[in-house]
Amino acid sequence: DGGITQSPKYLFRKEGQNVTLSCEQNLNHDAMYWYRQDPGQGLRLIYYSQIVNDFQKGDIAEGYSVSREKKESFPLTVTSAQKNPTAFYLCASSIGQGLYSNQPQHFGDGTRLSIL
Amino acid sequence: KQEVTQIPAALSVPEGENLVLNCSFTDSAIYNLQWFRQDPGKGLTSLLLIQSSQREQTSGRLNASLDKSSGRSTLYIAASQPGDSATYLCAVPSGYALNFGKGTSLLVTP
Numbered sequence: 001d002g003g004i005t006q007s008p009k010y011l012f013r014k015e016g017q018n019v020t021l022s023c024e025q026n027l028n029h030d031a032m033y034w035y036r037q038d039p040g041q042g043l044r045l046i047y048y049s050q051i052v053n054d055f056q057k058g059d060i061a062e063g064y065s066v067s068r069e070k071k072e073s074f075p076l077t078v079t080s081a082q083k084n085p086t087a088f089y090l091c092a093s094s095i096g097q098g099l100y101s102n103q104p105q106h107f108g109d110g111t112r113l114s115i116l
Numbered sequence: 117k118q119e120v121t122q123i124p125a126a127l128s129v130p131e132g133e134n135l136v137l138n139c140s141f142t143d144s145a146i147y148n149l150q151w152f153r154q155d156p157g158k159g160l161t162s163l164l165l166i167q168s169s170q171r172e173q174t175s176g177r178l179n180a181s182l183d184k185s186s187g188r189s190t191l192y193i194a195a196s197q198p199g200d201s202a203t204y205l206c207a208v209p210s211g212y213a214l215n216f217g218k219g220t221s222l223l224v225t226p
Contacts, residue, residue: 033213042218090159100147104162
């Protein structure tokens with residue numbers, strides 16, 4: 001079955017450490033997204049990528065970095081500059097201009113990141 | 117900037133009841149509106165997508181309506197079941213991503 005796989009499911013970060021969250025999709029989607037979800041705040045966009053080797057900052061990109069070397073993969077690195085990283089991180093994908101071609105956005109099962 | 121609001125934030129109903137979840141948005145020039153379901157600790161599952169030219173969409177016991185002029189959408193759940201307990205979110209495209217409401221947490225009691 002096609003879908004989005006996020007790993008790990010749970011991740012713990014020590015002070016000063018960078019950690020990387022994995023996101024892989026086999027839906028052949030061009031566009032991929034990272035959202036952060038905090039209790040009571042809804043989902044907020046961190047980064048998005050419309051095509052390979054191109055990505056753009058979202059509303060809360062500070063302290064995060066991404067890469068898009070392959071169509072299937074869009075890893076997110078939470079750097080030590082992100083002072084409040086504890087949250088639920090969701091990866092999503094859609095067909096190229098999916099949001100405006102009336103195709104639904106697909107989501108992974110998320111990674112919960114906590115500080116040790 | 118487009119703002120999406122969902123009311124109520126939480127709702128508890130007995131099994132079998134029909135219920136309505138509300139979603140409002142500030143900019144009526146939307147391209148489509150999507151309803152999602154989120155189970156605890158899980159990702160989002162797309163339930164229904166209503167195009168701007170449509171007034172409603174149906175899937176099983178779910179019916180979503182869209183009134184662009186008033187900036188509102190409703191998700192109607194018929195004959196609710198305990199398995200419907202989850203958080204329901206609505207979202208509209210804004211720029212290159214989706215703009216989400218904060219969700220309605222639904223509890224259906226047996």
